Amino acid sequence: MAGNLIYITDAGRAALVAPGNTGTTARQVTQIGLATAAFVFKPDMTALPSELKRITTFGGDTVAKDTIHIVIQDDSADQYKLYGFGLYLDNGVLFGVYVQNDPILEKAATSMLLLAADTVFASIDVTKLVFGPTSFLNPPATTERKGVVELATQAEVDDGADDTRAVTPKTAAARYAPLVRPQLTGPVSVTSTATDQDAQLAVAATSGALNRAAKIRFHGTFAAGTADTNARLIASIRAGYDGGTWGREYLDFWINRAPNDSNSDANQVRAMRITYGGRLLVGNRDDDGTNVFQVAGNGTFSGGITSSGLDAGGANIRLRNGRDVLLRNDGSNFYLLLTNNSDPGASWNGLRPLTVNVVTGAVMLDDTGAGTYVGGQLAVKGMLNVSNGPNEARMLLGPSGGYFFGTANAAGFYLPSTGAMFAFDFAKKNLLVVGNEVWNAGNLPKPAQTTGFTMSGQILAAEGSVEKPGISFVNDGAPDTGFFHIADGVFAVTNNGRETMRFLAGDTNRVLIGPPADDGSMLQVSGNAVTRGLHRFGNGKTTAWANSGGEWGYFRSNGNVSVGSEGSTGMLQLVAGNAQAALLVPGGRMTIGRTDDDGVNAAQVGGSVRALNYFINGQGVGDSGLIGIYNGANGPNIGFYGSATVGAGAVTFSTGGTERARISAAGNLLIGTTADDGANKLQIAGAAKLAGALYSAAAVIDSGAGWSTIYLKNGGKNRWTIGKSDTDDFALSAFDDDGVTQRRVLDIPRASQVASFVKRPTWAGAIPWDSMNVTPLDKNAGGQVNANVTLYGAGDYGSQLVFNSNGYTPRIQVQASAAKWMVTNGANTVANLTVTEAGTVIAHGELQAADGAVRVTTDGNLYGSLWGGWLSNHLPSNYVSRAGSTMWGRLTLARDGWDADLGLRAADGAQTYLRARRAGGIELINNAYNAVTWSVDDWGTMYMRGQQILNTDGNLFCSYRGAWMNAILDDLYNRDNTKANAGARVQWDSGVNNFGTIDRLNGALPAPWVVCGLSGPGNGTANAITVYGVVLRNQ
Known part of the structure; x- marks a missing residue:
């Protein structure tokens, strides 16, 4: 067991404190307790939970300041699983415990427990702990101690972070490059402090022969157009001596000039060379030994070119080709100069094509008078001065041969070939044309522009256009309102640039308003026309015509219209097709068609009448009345018949020329037949379709033996x-x-x-069970239900599903009032599992998953491999509490694109932020997070509010003085150096000057004079004392 974290109890930590809190004291571990179950560590515990026994057969020793190596031995006949152990001090105090959720090991009765563990203490110095005998210790090996060592894997060797495992030759060979022809497959970084005798990287030729150079090669893969991804030689950098020793050093840059699959230098060409003395050669050219920058070909610069010195011929820039062109700036003027030959040292000749005064900006063209020609436009911003001294100055423009002139008396234009001339006479203050003064407001007796004028002849104006009329008005703005000429005999009126009326001469003089397309009419209006007077058309008294170019003529009014005759016997005739169509006669009667007025009826129609597509047929002596929709052979109609025809009072309905229905004299309705059976009120020959309800006391459908x-x-x-x-x-x-x-x-x-x-019905939306869709379930044999099963029961805990297995009766039930379902224990006293309607799952006891490998206890603790056991043990070892804790590793805040920062909140709510500075360093951000108030860069230079304040050499910028401290001190030193040293004597810096008697001095000598002597006549009068003075200097 390596690197296991041990938990120190409060009593154990206190046991290491010396009396009087004066430091720490050494303690001996005398017993180790063995725990046979996992537990949650608590700092206030004084005994080991689930402790089986305590043993004294152990050994221990410190192998690092925070690590002890313990070997525990138990050769008893006890059988147990070991989950943890506790260390007891010589005063009986439980010092610390180690525990894990899985068994550390399991001891059988016939086996011996021998446990070796490296235990890490996070917060105390374990050198204060003393252990018993160490005869059977097998400690881990360190740089100071022999012991057991583990071999590192290849991944651990590659990681390079493990300082406890040993490296084998195989893993070292896979990790570290050899000294001879190493093959590096990743980025290489060399970090060191170079001196004047070495560098971070040195590439050197092998000694032993002349003309050996240092060389670095660069390889890469093709960019596109091929599937070949092999690296090829691209370029190389070489350094050596060019045919000599010191003073012949060079640094060359070579690049491929042809396909180079052979990786040969023969396929490369030199692109650039830096020579001894700092000369730079771009392209493959020879060094001229003089110019610092030499290019074998054309050059393009995306920035400026600066020349601060002159060549041997006095040029900043020299353009050579037979005769040189020089660009020269001597600090006072800029020159464009020419030479008589071409040579790096050729100086300029006497021509001065261009000179610019660099102080005033004045430009002198052709200062020597050789002549200046401008082949295009010449724009002059400001004054153009054409001077010929006291003589007449002339300026020729164009091919006329004339010229503009200026003298001391006048300025104007003169054409020698015709004698034409105009000039402005400075004395007369007027323009003269061929010697005659031009009329103006000062010499016209009646200025037309103020009082008007009368012309006895024509006034001819410009043609003008619709946008710019030939005759317009002074206050029209654009002006774009007035009269303009279009063609011979045609002029128009424009308003705001739009033609509103046109006048045309011709066979029919015409006026167009709008204007419309000209159709030859004398008056044409494009749009509506409103008049307020009477219009009469024609020569007769009552003749009037209304005409239109379309299919219809219109006679309309936006008010009432009266059309008719004012005579007492006058009639109004309506004519169509050049024949009378209707006639309105006195008395309010109207005849339509070819019929005479009967003098009685208001409306008299000579023919059938159709109103809204209806007609009333004519009647004869032997006809019955007929009303039709369309008067034709197949037109629909309604017929009314008398007794002489169909029958008294019968009505027929016909469409398409055929009778479709009738109502007989007896009131029977016949549809599709004319044969009345005399009995039924409704008789239909054919099918009947009803859109609404049919109400009948009875209905009989009898089709005989058929359907x-x-x-x-x-x-x-x-x-x-x-x-x-x-x-x-x-x-x-x-x-x-x-x-x-x-x-x-x-x-x-x-x-x-x-x-x-034919198909199974449903009752109230439910499908009834029958022998075709239900297999009855036998309560003794069981069965399978292939659809939903619903259990329903009244009450809050209705519809329970109870399981009975040999008397054990757990159940699944629902509590309606709480909207939840539960899995209840056999006694029906506790819901071991509850699921609410919202999806909340509540367990009464401990939750387990993965066969117990994952557990959730009733106190909220979690157990699983993700935490290495219990979460309560994992959190104190791996996470920092918001309430305060101790970290023993580096805290790193990192996210791509983010400058990591920490926010520090003061008691008054103000925030200060400590943020990582780009390119290294730290910076403080203000409360508003909009300004960096203080920062230090990666090399220790300090800034305040963006101003560099303190350098790493101790120099301080004094912003109140706007200067660095070294400059201020230098200034003070300079001032101090101009002062006299301590003990220096003053000396006279002038002769003695007599300032007269005291009564003339008004009390003091003028600065910088000082009194050097007094004299008096000896009569005892102070005002008679004469004062003498000198000027003093310090040394």
């Missing part, structure tokens, strides 16, 4: 039949969904009167 059947339908499809068979039996049948397939449901023979169901 008599009543059909019940739905939507025209047969659903049920009730009938009498041809053998006088009663039958009930049902139809499938197709309304055709018929299936028998019930038969009742008239003779036996026994009902026969």
